[in-house]
Amino acid sequence: xxxxxxxxxxxxxxxxxxxxxxxxxxxxxxxxxxxxxxxxxxxxxxxxxxxxxxxxxxxxxxxxxxxxxxxxxxxxxxxxxxxxxxxxxxxxxxxxxxxxxxxxxxxxxxxxx
Amino acid sequence: xxxxxxxxxxxxxxxxxxxxxxxxxxxxxxxxxxxxxxxxxxxxxxxxxxxxxxxxxxxxxxxxxxxxxxxxxxxxxxxxxxxxxxxxxxxxxxxxxxxxxxxxxxxxxxxxxxxxxx
Numbered sequence: 001x002x003x004x005x006x007x008x009x010x011x012x013x014x015x016x017x018x019x020x021x022x023x024x025x026x027x028x029x030x031x032x033x034x035x036x037x038x039x040x041x042x043x044x045x046x047x048x049x050x051x052x053x054x055x056x057x058x059x060x061x062x063x064x065x066x067x068x069x070x071x072x073x074x075x076x077x078x079x080x081x082x083x084x085x086x087x088x089x090x091x092x093x094x095x096x097x098x099x100x101x102x103x104x105x106x107x108x109x110x111x112x113x
Numbered sequence: 114x115x116x117x118x119x120x121x122x123x124x125x126x127x128x129x130x131x132x133x134x135x136x137x138x139x140x141x142x143x144x145x146x147x148x149x150x151x152x153x154x155x156x157x158x159x160x161x162x163x164x165x166x167x168x169x170x171x172x173x174x175x176x177x178x179x180x181x182x183x184x185x186x187x188x189x190x191x192x193x194x195x196x197x198x199x200x201x202x203x204x205x206x207x208x209x210x211x212x213x214x215x216x217x218x219x220x221x222x223x224x225x226x227x228x229x230x231x
């Protein structure tokens with residue numbers, strides 16, 4: 001079945017460092033891909049999405065490009081801030097037209113001043 | 114802008130008790146999803162509803178049931194609670210494009226209900 005695999009965390013960076021969180025997926029067809037962020041004690045917020053191959057989603061300085069050839073959707077940010085500390089989930093829209101999301105295991109990012 | 118509302122935010126129950134979680138979707142959203150997130154885990158899809166009908170079912174135990182009402186709010190009923198049911202339960206909502214039946218991609222999540230079973 002469809003699945004998402006993320007790099008294991010935690011990822012610890014200094015402020016202004018470059019961030020990459022790897023995400024690869026297995027799916028039949030070409031599902032929409034998403035990155036969600038979960039701040040401590042809060043719900044899931046959509047960070048960005050891409051709906052077809054070569055699309056680039058971007059928001060708040062974060063970017064991710066839908067790579068069909070490598071079945072990847074890696075999250076990047078050029079300069080992280082302490083406020084970016086959170087858990088990041090990569091997800092895909094499951095098969096069929098019901099819209100359920102299939103999540104990766106999440107990657108914890110900790111940014112130190 | 115209005116968001117997804119979940120109640121209660123926190124719930125503490127004893128083993129074998131029952132619990133009811135409520136979800137109020139964003140206005141004009143017709144589809145509701147329930148997810149369960151165990152400690153340190155990724156959210157797992159439980160069940161979804163579209164126009165008051167169950168549209169998909171995931172790894173939801175038989176002890177759980179859910180429904181969507183005419184005002185589109187949804188309730189997740191959990192019986193014979195077990196310690197392993199302790200988790201964060203998220204509700205999310207989305208909508209279909211008017212006149213097309215096409216489900217939009219973006220799901221908006223509520224803040225979650227944290228259930229603790231003692």
